[in-house]
Amino acid sequence: MNRSIVLATALTVAWSMPVAAQTKDANAEFEKFRAEMEESNPAELFELKGEELWKAKRGPKNISLAESCDLGQGVGKVEGAYVRAPRYFADADAVMDIERRIVWCMTEKQGFKFEDIAKKPFQGANDNNAPDITNLVTYVASGSKNMKFDMPLHDAKVRDAFETGKAMAAYRAGPYDFSCNTCHGADGKRIRMQNLPNLSTPEGALRGVLGWPGYRMTGGVMLTSQWRMNDCFRQQRFPEPKYASQAVTNLIAYMTGNANGQMYKGPGIKR
Amino acid sequence: MKNYIATISGAAAVAVLLAGCAGGPSRSEAEYRQMALDTIKRDFQTKGQAKYERLTADEVQQACNAHANNPPPELAAKLAGAQLATVKLPADGKYLGDWKEGEKIAQSGRGFTWSDKATDPAGGNCYNCHQVGPNESSFGTVGPSLLGYGKTRGNSPEMQKYTYSKIYNAKAFNLCSEMPRFGHAGALNETQIKHLVALLLDPASPVNK
Numbered sequence: 417m418n419r420s421i422v423l424a425t426a427l428t429v430a431w432s433m434p435v436a437a438q439t440k441d442a443n444a445e446f447e448k449f450r451a452e453m454e455e456s457n458p459a460e461l462f463e464l465k466g467e468e469l470w471k472a473k474r475g476p477k478n479i480s481l482a483e484s485c486d487l488g489q490g491v492g493k494v495e496g497a498y499v500r501a502p503r504y505f506a507d508a509d510a511v512m513d514i515e516r517r518i519v520w521c522m523t524e525k526q527g528f529k530f531e532d533i534a535k536k537p538f539q540g541a542n543d544n545n546a547p548d549i550t551n552l553v554t555y556v557a558s559g560s561k562n563m564k565f566d567m568p569l570h571d572a573k574v575r576d577a578f579e580t581g582k583a584m585a586a587y588r589a590g591p592y593d594f595s596c597n598t599c600h601g602a603d604g605k606r607i608r609m610q611n612l613p614n615l616s617t618p619e620g621a622l623r624g625v626l627g628w629p630g631y632r633m634t635g636g637v638m639l640t641s642q643w644r645m646n647d648c649f650r651q652q653r654f655p656e657p658k659y660a661s662q663a664v665t666n667l668i669a670y671m672t673g674n675a676n677g678q679m680y681k682g683p684g685i686k687r
Numbered sequence: 688m689k690n691y692i693a694t695i696s697g698a699a700a701v702a703v704l705l706a707g708c709a710g711g712p713s714r715s716e717a718e719y720r721q722m723a724l725d726t727i728k729r730d731f732q733t734k735g736q737a738k739y740e741r742l743t744a745d746e747v748q749q750a751c752n753a754h755a756n757n758p759p760p761e762l763a764a765k766l767a768g769a770q771l772a773t774v775k776l777p778a779d780g781k782y783l784g785d786w787k788e789g790e791k792i793a794q795s796g797r798g799f800t801w802s803d804k805a806t807d808p809a810g811g812n813c814y815n816c817h818q819v820g821p822n823e824s825s826f827g828t829v830g831p832s833l834l835g836y837g838k839t840r841g842n843s844p845e846m847q848k849y850t851y852s853k854i855y856n857a858k859a860f861n862l863c864s865e866m867p868r869f870g871h872a873g874a875l876n877e878t879q880i881k882h883l884v885a886l887l888l889d890p891a892s893p894v895n896k
Contacts, residue, residue: 587752593747
């Protein structure tokens with residue numbers, strides 16, 4: 417069946433139920449549908465584009481990432497890189513998540529300007545195409561499909577990023593006094609119908625990192641963990657975290673560290 | 688005695704070694720809090736109406752941040768008292784507005800994000816976190832259910848004043864409450880809060896049916 421018809425049918429089923437017909441049923445319906453969709457996840461299209469970009473000679477220095485970029489597993493090696501990040505990169509003297517690391521490679525190795533990448537790092541609802549960086553992240557993430565999260569938390573610098581991220585998640589400020597933990601610090605909470613993972617637990621943290629990068633059916637866009645963090649702060653009524661900054665890496669490290677040892681299923685699909 | 692000391696230092700060495708291997712946190716919680724704050728101040732920027740200045744915690748937020756939302760009772764009481772003093776009660780002494788308007792305000796989750804227009808009125812965000820009326824099944828659970836709020840508490844002038852004040856500044860009653868200070872923050876004005884008080888307390892409101 418045509419994918420968009422499947423989508424439309426499932427959404428109609430999920431949303432045409434009487435309002436009183438329980439949140440749980442709607443969520444279960446959606447989860448079932450999402451599991452079916454994952455069999456033929458549109459994220460694969462972005463993976464393919466990302467692979468082309470990874471292997472192509474690009475940028476002012478006309479070099480490919482495949483022959484210049486070390487994601488922590490050796491130059492050009494993609495397998496397992498996503499589940500073993502954030503990690504410390506000595507050449508950059510920084511702990512980086514995968515997206516931040518690829519941006520670093522694009523600027524340092526290929527000669528792209530950071531400002532040009534950061535100008536529009538996420539796919540908007542009206543954009544036909546995802547930015548190159550999103551495709552690249554999706555490709556790299558696909559190289560960790562069905563591997564366990566194994567962020568090197570024993571590394572003191574990674575541990576610092578994790579602990580700083582944990583403290584950031586507890587920081588309350590802004591007009592509504594919100595922190596990340598206001599919504600994500602306890603079990604069994606919801607905003608409206610949306611279930612909120614408790615990021616301090618292994619199960620909750622896994623839900624925080626699983627399925628990213630993900631194809632979002634609302635708007636039909638491909639989005640990364642960097643985007644997810646950005647949009648959380650929007651809803652938290654905070655100012656914006658700078659793209660590919662240490663702040664975002666720390667939060668991703670906090671979640672990934674708590675999810676360590678559990679299976680990553682690869683690029684996912686989101687509501 | 689010598690053996691005892693040797694055992695202790697040996698155990699300490701093992702502990703240090705283990706800590707090194709396990710890669711536990713190498714700094715205190717206070718140090719990480721400071722590093723978190725430094726990172727936030729360096730890595731965030733103004734976007735739309737969400738100005739950089741929002742990152743600075745006020746004295747209530749600071750106390751809650753420094754004590755994991757559980758400040759010493761004396762400090763909490765002092766700061767909560769100061770918050771209560773910020774509550775501007777209605778000049779006309781009336782607290783009950785129109786519950787139907789209150790329901791609309793309770794439904795709206797708009798306001799204060801960088802994608803909201805600063806000139807648009809903010810919503811009450813009530814259903815985001817609370818069950819309120821019986822006809823809305825899409826409600827959050829971050830806060831307690833408010834269904835039957837007035838039925839169980841009555842509609843006395845004291846209860847009206849308390850409910851108004853609680854919405855105006857929740858921190859006056861529980862310093863590190865997760866609930867925003869809607870009046871204090873300038874999110875909801877006097878009229879809007881009165882409508883919400885009516886939604887919760889008016890015997891005619893569906894909340895109390």
